[in-house]
Amino acid sequence: MVxxxxxxxxxxxxISFETYEAPEITESTDVIVEVKKTGICGSDIHYYAHGKIGHFVLTKPMVLGHESSGIVTQVGKGVTSLKVGDKVAIEPGIPSRFSDAYKSGHYNLCPHMSFAATPNSTEGEPNPPGTLCKYFKSPEDFLVKLPDHVSLELGAMVEPLTVGVHASRLGSVKFGDIVAVFGAGxxxxLTAAVAKSFGAAAVIVIDIFDNKLQMAKDIGAATHTFNSKTGGDYKALIAAFDGQEPNVVLECTGAEPxxxxxxxxxxxxxxxxxVGNAPGPVKFPITEFATKELTLFGxxxxxxxxYKTAVSILDANYKNGKDKAPIDFEALITHRFDFKDAIKAYDLVRAGSGAVKCIISGPE
Known part of the structure; x- marks a missing residue:
């Protein structure tokens, strides 16, 4: 046993440290990845503190982690795009290959999705394994090779970066757009950074914490910022945006205001x-929405x-070296822990101690 x-x-x-048997290749397209870097997500903390998110309820033990990168250690005989030693980002959700959602090109909506570190409600079935382990098995087509100049730490940030990619693609963000992003978590x-990478002419980030807003500017994701707690109403917000009304809003908080x-x-x-999840139903300005002929996307x-687009963003961003990178994605990593201190890392993030992105290394 490995x-x-x-x-x-x-x-x-x-939360506890446990040792299980390592996964083995059973399909020709299977790949075994030795996990090297894992980011802590807010959903992990929600399960830790509350045991559920919506209808996903923790009823049995679950390996944590879904924001990971690593090194390929084994490949099935049918694998053609990867080889042992490759650095990869792990896409952690595997749909049913037989679902209508998968066949129609919307596999993220598959009702039979097996998503890492997300509780499985099926009686008697184990939870999908999380990625915060030494060895993780994935189908070849849910791994994306990382370029040489994209680090494994950045590889662990591909998962949340991809959330921003999906939002910007849904909103058809393109060159010259004026974009407002609510929330500087x-x-x-990362969503603001994607909008900028997609060619937005101006990006304003709105939050209630000045230090987060400053980070949005410091990393190069925002051209403007606005503190919605101290800055005034929406008219003051537009004034802070040089009088520009955005043609795209990417809402990442879920907060009704x-x-x-x-x-x-x-x-x-x-x-x-x-983009952001609300804790429950919210009041919505439907008349304003209708009279402006706005379009709403979930x-x-x-x-x-x-995922490939997110990796391409990092590739283009760092192709001329870190010093010349337009966006400093690495600055979002504010805390680093070894695997042996992973519980301490989760407690730090849960306590709200100012961590933006916390990365765990290993296990070695």
Missing amino acids: ANPSLVLNKIDD PVGL CINTGVNILAQGGRFVQ SFRYGYGD
Whole structure:
């Protein structure tokens, strides 16, 4: 037996280190990845603190982690795009290959999705394995090779970056667009960075914390920022944006005031993409929405081509070296931990101690 050290969420407030048997290749297209870097996501913390997100309820132990990169250690005999030693980013959600959602090109909406570190409600079935372990098995087509100049740490950020890619693609963000992003957490900052990479002429990031807004500017993701707690109403927001009404809003908070403000600041015929999850129903300015002929998109995870696009963004961003990179994605990594201290890492992020993106190395 090959040991597979793993970090396991047993129940609310209970995380432990466990050792399982490492996965083995069973299909010709299987790939075994030795995980090297894993980011902590807000959903991980939600399960840790509350045991559920919507209808995903933790009822049995679950290996944590879904934002990971690593090194290929084994490949099935049918694998052609990867070889042992390649650096890869792991796309952590595998749909049913037989679902209508998969066949129609919307596999992120597959009702039978097996998504890493997301509880499985099927009685008697184990939860899908998370990626915070030494060895992780994936189909070849859900791994994306990383360019030489994109580090494994950046590879672990591909998953949340891809959320921003999916949102920008849904909102058809293109060269010259004027974009407003609500929320300066990790997803909001990365979403703003994607909009900028897609060619947006101006990107304003809105939040209630000045230090987060400063980071949005410092990393090169935002051309403008606005503190919605101290800065005033939506008219003041537009004034802070040099009088520009955005034609795209990417809402990454799920907060009712932000949703309402987003509709109010959008230009006529604009596009509104809802990325953040709300805790429940929200009041929505439907008359304003209708009279402006706005378009609303829901955004859930990511779909076909989004992972490769995210890696391409990092590739282009760092092709001339870190010093000449237009966006400093690495600056979002504010905390680093070894695997042996992974529980401490989760507790730090849960405590809200100022971590933007926390990366765990290993297990070695």
